[in-house]
Amino acid sequence: MxxxxxxxxxxxxxxxxxxxxxxxxxxxxxxxxxxxxxxxxxxxxxxxxxxxxxxxxxxxxxxxxxxxxxxxxxxxxxxxxxxxxxxxxxxxxxxxxxxxxxxxxxxxxxxxxxxxxLGLYSNKVKSLDALKSGATVAVPNDTVNEARALKLLAANGLITLKDGADNSATPADIAKNPKNLKFKELEAAQTPRSLNDVDAAVVNGNYALAAGLKPADQALVLEKAENNxxxxxxxxxxxxxxxxxxxxxxxxxxxxxxxxxxxxxxxxxxxxxx
Structure with a gap:
């Protein structure tokens, strides 16, 4: 895929x-x-x-x-x-x-x-805690942005990445997945369009804006700007x-x-x- x-x-x-x-x-x-x-x-x-x-x-x-x-x-x-x-x-x-x-x-x-x-968005839940076990999360499929998306999820406690996971990390580099999240890898431009089909999606800022999303208001979580x-x-x-x-x-x-x-x-x- x-x-x-x-x-x-x-x-x-x-x-x-x-x-x-x-x-x-x-x-x-x-x-x-x-x-x-x-x-x-x-x-x-x-x-x-x-x-x-x-x-x-x-x-x-x-x-x-x-x-x-x-x-x-x-x-x-x-x-x-x-x-x-x-x-x-x-x-x-x-x-x-x-x-x-x-x-x-x-x-x-x-x-x-x-x-x-980079932000995590959902049309189905209003918070991270509301993501159910087995939820499907769309992530960009290009090497760097997929790793970036996984790091965002890890930084917010949804998953834990293996030691040494770098800018080429994929779902195979997940060490712990307590919610048993499933990942749908998509071209980055397609991630906002997937929001009605998945439980949540990690979307690049430019594609979020192009889709009419408001990252500062609508994202469940956003990357921190400091030392980014x-x-x-x-x-x-x-x-x-x-x-x-x-x-x-x-x-x-x-x-x-x-x-x-x-x-x-x-x-x-x-x-x-x-």
Whole structure:
């Protein structure tokens, strides 16, 4: 199931990449520093933050910014690697490390902007205690986010992970499961859609927002922001860190104006990391 879901993601990503290349045109977005900076991003909150910068800050800074949205976690990196886009904004360090290792890419972070706390949601219960024995919990099936989801459950006493469980942990790494929870591994984007079919689901912050969920109010539990390694950052192919367009965007993304925008718009569901 895990491998099948990954294959499906890759296949969908290939189709999305074709569309992305068409949208970008024939030039190389990463090397033509005289052209616009095209940034691949997840719709929420990444593209929303970028569009705020585009509409309110970029022109004054002399930056021609274009935002290209993707709904998967694969295409933004492959498009950045092949130069279809100049940068991306959607991921955290553990995910990027895993992606680079598995795909032979050399994408690097430029500046960390925000954290989207991962949360456990349910349409059927109002608290962790109300989860019954044998309940089914949906979790993302990509390597890093599945481990992150299991760590969230472990931090809140639902399961205990084996000693040494790391960023590649799966349900096979569960040492104790007192509620005998069952796990349904799904593509991350599908987890909010599963809420009517499972007892609870661990959902990434961007997909929660896109689904109309309010993490700060509706999540049964949320990740803690303090010392959290999953901050989301602007990333580029190695060697493009000093692109003046990238440097301008990095400065704008960590400006007081963006910090206020994040606080006002997301009310704790997304937290600035600077």
């Amino acid at each position: 895990r491998n099948t879901a990954k294959f499906t993601t890759a296949a969908l990503a290939a189709g999305a990449l074709t569309l992305g290349l068409t949208a970008c045109g024939s030039g190389n977005a990463a090397t033509d520093t005289s052209g616009p900076l095209i940034v691949a991003a997840s719709p929420a909150p990444h593209a929303e933050i970028l569009n705020y910068v585009k509409d309110n800050l970029a022109k004054k800074a002399g930056l021609d910014l274009q935002v290209q949205e993707f709904t998967d976690y694969v295409t933004p990196n492959t498009a950045t690697q092949d130069g279809s886009v100049g940068a991306n904004y959607f991921q955290n360090q553990p995910y990027l490390d895993d992606f680079n290792k598995k795909n032979g890419t050399d994408i690097v972070p430029v500046v960390t902007v925000h954290l989207e706390p 390694p999953y901050g989301n950052f602007l990333a580029v192919k190695k060697g493009n860190e000093d692109d003046p367009r990238v440097q301008k965007l990095a400065k704008l993304l960590t400006s007081p104006e963006v910090k206020k925008f994040i606080a006002d718009k997301y009310a704790g569901s997304v937290v600035a990391s600077f």
